Amino acid sequence: MQYDFSSTPSSDLFDKILLITFILGFIFILSTKIPLSAQPYKDPSFSLDDRIEDLISRMTLEEKVGQMTQLDITMVNNMGDQSDVSLDSEKARTLLQEHHIGSFLNGEAVPAQQWLEYITELQRIAVEETRLGIPIIYGIDHMHGASYLSRSTIFPHNINIGATFNTDNARQNGKITALEAGPLGHVWNFAPVLDLGRNPYWPRVYETYGEDPYLASELGVAYVNGLQAKYEQFPYQIAATGKHFLGYSVPRSGWDRTPVDLSMQTIHEFHKPSFQAALDAGMKTIMLNSGEVNGIPVHASKELLTDLLRKKMGFDGVILTDWADIQKLYDYHRTARDYDEATFQAIDAGVDMSMTPDSLNFNESLIKLVQNGNITENRINESVRRILKLKYELGLFEHPYPSGEGIENIGSSTHKAIALRSAQESMVLLKNKDNTLPLSKDIKNILVVGPSANSKRNLSGGWTLAWQGGSEEQYPESAKTITEAIQDQFPSSEVTSLDSMGEPGTRTRSDFDKAANEADVFIVAAGEEPYTEFVGNITDLELPKEQLDLIKTVNTFGKPTILVLIEGRPRVISEIVDDTDAIIWAGLPGFEGAKAIADVISGDVNPSGKLPFSYPQYVGYFVPYNHKPSASYHFDSEVANNIEQDDETIVEWEFGHGLSYTEFSYDNLTLSKAKISENESIEVQVTIKNTGRRTGTEAVLWFVSDEVGKISRPVKELIHFERVELKPGASRKVSLSIDPKEDLTYPDFDGNPVLEEGYFKIRVGDKVKRFYLDLAGKKQS
Numbered sequence: 188m189q190y191d192f193s194s195t196p197s198s199d200l201f202d203k204i205l206l207i208t209f210i211l212g213f214i215f216i217l218s219t220k221i222p223l224s225a226q227p228y229k230d231p232s233f234s235l236d237d238r239i240e241d242l243i244s245r246m247t248l249e250e251k252v253g254q255m256t257q258l259d260i261t262m263v264n265n266m267g268d269q270s271d272v273s274l275d276s277e278k279a280r281t282l283l284q285e286h287h288i289g290s291f292l293n294g295e296a297v298p299a300q301q302w303l304e305y306i307t308e309l310q311r312i313a314v315e316e317t318r319l320g321i322p323i324i325y326g327i328d329h330m331h332g333a334s335y336l337s338r339s340t341i342f343p344h345n346i347n348i349g350a351t352f353n354t355d356n357a358r359q360n361g362k363i364t365a366l367e368a369g370p371l372g373h374v375w376n377f378a379p380v381l382d383l384g385r386n387p388y389w390p391r392v393y394e395t396y397g398e399d400p401y402l403a404s405e406l407g408v409a410y411v412n413g414l415q416a417k418y419e420q421f422p423y424q425i426a427a428t429g430k431h432f433l434g435y436s437v438p439r440s441g442w443d444r445t446p447v448d449l450s451m452q453t454i455h456e457f458h459k460p461s462f463q464a465a466l467d468a469g470m471k472t473i474m475l476n477s478g479e480v481n482g483i484p485v486h487a488s489k490e491l492l493t494d495l496l497r498k499k500m501g502f503d504g505v506i507l508t509d510w511a512d513i514q515k516l517y518d519y520h521r522t523a524r525d526y527d528e529a530t531f532q533a534i535d536a537g538v539d540m541s542m543t544p545d546s547l548n549f550n551e552s553l554i555k556l557v558q559n560g561n562i563t564e565n566r567i568n569e570s571v572r573r574i575l576k577l578k579y580e581l582g583l584f585e586h587p588y589p590s591g592e593g594i595e596n597i598g599s600s601t602h603k604a605i606a607l608r609s610a611q612e613s614m615v616l617l618k619n620k621d622n623t624l625p626l627s628k629d630i631k632n633i634l635v636v637g638p639s640a641n642s643k644r645n646l647s648g649g650w651t652l653a654w655q656g657g658s659e660e661q662y663p664e665s666a667k668t669i670t671e672a673i674q675d676q677f678p679s680s681e682v683t684s685l686d687s688m689g690e691p692g693t694r695t696r697s698d699f700d701k702a703a704n705e706a707d708v709f710i711v712a713a714g715e716e717p718y719t720e721f722v723g724n725i726t727d728l729e730l731p732k733e734q735l736d737l738i739k740t741v742n743t744f745g746k747p748t749i750l751v752l753i754e755g756r757p758r759v760i761s762e763i764v765d766d767t768d769a770i771i772w773a774g775l776p777g778f779e780g781a782k783a784i785a786d787v788i789s790g791d792v793n794p795s796g797k798l799p800f801s802y803p804q805y806v807g808y809f810v811p812y813n814h815k816p817s818a819s820y821h822f823d824s825e826v827a828n829n830i831e832q833d834d835e836t837i838v839e840w841e842f843g844h845g846l847s848y849t850e851f852s853y854d855n856l857t858l859s860k861a862k863i864s865e866n867e868s869i870e871v872q873v874t875i876k877n878t879g880r881r882t883g884t885e886a887v888l889w890f891v892s893d894e895v896g897k898i899s900r901p902v903k904e905l906i907h908f909e910r911v912e913l914k915p916g917a918s919r920k921v922s923l924s925i926d927p928k929e930d931l932t933y934p935d936f937d938g939n940p941v942l943e944e945g946y947f948k949i950r951v952g953d954k955v956k957r958f959y960l961d962l963a964g965k966k967q968s
């Protein structure tokens with residue numbers, strides 16, 4: 188039988204089916220083969236620039252502005268609070284399809300699987316259900332390990348990493364954060380903090396690497412390298428964010444987000460270097476300082492964002508606002524009359540993306556500003572170009588979905604061992620009268636007392652599990668309290684603990700007296716409770732009175748007292764220093780911190796940390812170690828002219844102070860030349876010897892001093908550090924090359940390097956030597 192095409196009534200229908208099949212086939216072929224070359228932005232064989240330009244050419248203004256917007260998790264989750272990591276797909280669809288949002292942020296510590304499902308679905312809607320399929324980029328504050336993830340490895344905070352003077356700890360912190368958060372699609376991490384902890388009142392000191400620009404630069408770069416590296420667990424990369432550009436950390440009042448006055452010279456000399464170093468190392472994004480500097484909110488400062496960051500510092504990555512900071516231009520700083528003007532100010536200054544974060548005000552304003560001709564579409568394109576470049580470079584167009592690989596290693600014993608090492612190396616032994624420490628493991632009765640005796644949350648501070656730190660029950664069992672860790676470390680001792688001594692005459696007070704009478708030694712775990720940002724503002728730097736009273740009372744029992752300071756900034760304790768036998772600064776050492784503290788107390792670990800900040804003696808007087816000569820205010824010419832003492836100032840403990848259970852000597856400081864010219868370098872050497880009876884590690888800190896400068900010079904500046912481990916009796920030569928252009932210049936008011944003829948000093952340990960830089964009459968280079 189044959190089909191009669193012409194005579195059958197169905198012939199028309201058949202033709203139509205054929206035609207439709209043909210068209211569909213054609214469309215199918217188009218959508219599989221041709222589209223790549225017809226849609227260069229999706230085709231990896233095109234150059235990055237071509238892909239970006241192609242995509243931009245297809246985008247509507249609304250789509251572009253959407254890319255410049257970052258919204259909080261509360262805009263897309265079910266319950267509307269930070270801790271709810273569950274997607275309301277309808278909300279997400281509306282925001283992605285109608286408002287084209289390019290980025291989301293935030294959340295709290297939930298299991299990996301939950302993050303995975305949430306990010307995958309959010310990304311799926313962006314990639315598969317929007318017109319152009321541009322992937323979103325998810326931002327989060329994993330500040331010391333993947334701190335918004337259950338069961339993760341929690342490192343010490345940066346201030347402790349600073350105390351280790353070991354770049355590897357910073358690198359590992361970045362690496363393990365990447366390995367634990369990367370597989371979940373957390374591809375944008377809002378770290379490292381590159382601000383300097385130079386005002387001890389500031390509640391964010393613990394997020395910094397301390398007060399020194401060189402230390403912050405070295406550790407910041409190491410962190411960025413660890414975080415942004417390529418890992419086999421995921422085919423994309425993670426972006427680091429240097430924050431908070433610029434000058435955030437030195438508010439006059441000490442309170443968070445309050446005004447800062449800084450000369451441009453101080454910015455160039457102290458606050459810029461850590462950012463510049465991280466940018467030079469390839470750090471991809473910057474978050475801004477919410478405060479004002481010299482009267483202009485940084486979010487509206489063309490001088491800082493465009494002239495300095497873009498033009499002078501050469502940054503072409505993404506500039507992100509901090510939380511609601513465009514809004515703050517009008518309702519906090521009051522430099523703008525309304526949201527539209529605020530948006531104009533920020534975009535005009537150089538902002539690329541707004542962490543809006545919980546409204547669509549930014550989108551509406553920005554669209555209006557372009558439509559009214561206040562902002563050109565070219566200006567919008569500049570920012571969109573950077574944002575798309577970031578997404579392309581991270582690999583999100585090719586690999587938008589979280590890999591989910593390796594999540595079984597979250598919080599693995601290998602990762603925790605590295606966090607533990609960081610915590611151990613960060614313990615700073617401030618005082619050890621008559622070798623009170625280490626404690627013998629035979630000791631019978633130990634009384635652990637103080638607000639941090641039985642607290643896990645105090646050891647990790649803010650930004651842990653939740654913004655202000657989680658509730659005590661949320662902390663994993665594997666994270667010990669100090670009392671538990673001491674019991675583990677002293678298995679044959681009776682360990683008793685009390686959070687406070689209670690009021691005289693009360694039952695708790697008699698419990699305390701009884702325990703104190705029975706104790707052979709006291710460990711007082713004092714300091715601060717977790718806080719984050721403005722919540723940690725204080726009016727008095729002294730350790731709270733009830734804690735000072737507790738230490739004073741303990742000291743009356745005539746038994747050895749070990750004070751362990753758990754704190755995010757140095758709280759003044761001068762009243763009790765003389766009467767307390769041993770003092771350990773433990774900072775915020777994280778989940779492995781209690782073990783690190785117990786290891787140091789028992790002597791299983793010989794302390795090697797050194798203070799990355801100057802520990803103030805008085806609540807109203809604090810100057811960083813690299814202060815100007817006149818800051819120490821001495822008119823004693825004998826001191827001023829004494830080569831070994833001219834950096835003296837009033838502190839409880841100096842930057843770089845930290846004892847060990849062994850001793851180190853510094854000898855034979857030698858210089859290859861006593862005089863150099865601009866193009867020569869000096870080789871410097873010193874011999875470090877372990878003169879005590881235990882193996883120990885010494886962080887060797889090299890400082891340079893420029894004796895005379897037209898712009899007054901800091902009394903000394905750190906130019907190099909390295910850790911040296913030595914067995915008892917062993918010695919090692921440590922050397923350094925001083926290059927005038929690298930190590931002896933300083934910036935003028937425009938940031939240009941100045942090199943001046945004259946004497947310099949090099950200091951290491953207790954040794955100092957002078958040398959002369961001869962510019963043969965040439966004043967500046």
Ligand code: BGC
Pocket residue numbers: 293328377430474509510720
């Ligand atoms: C903080 C930033 C943080 C951001 C997002 C802000 O309040 O200042 O450091 O990255 O919130 O959570």
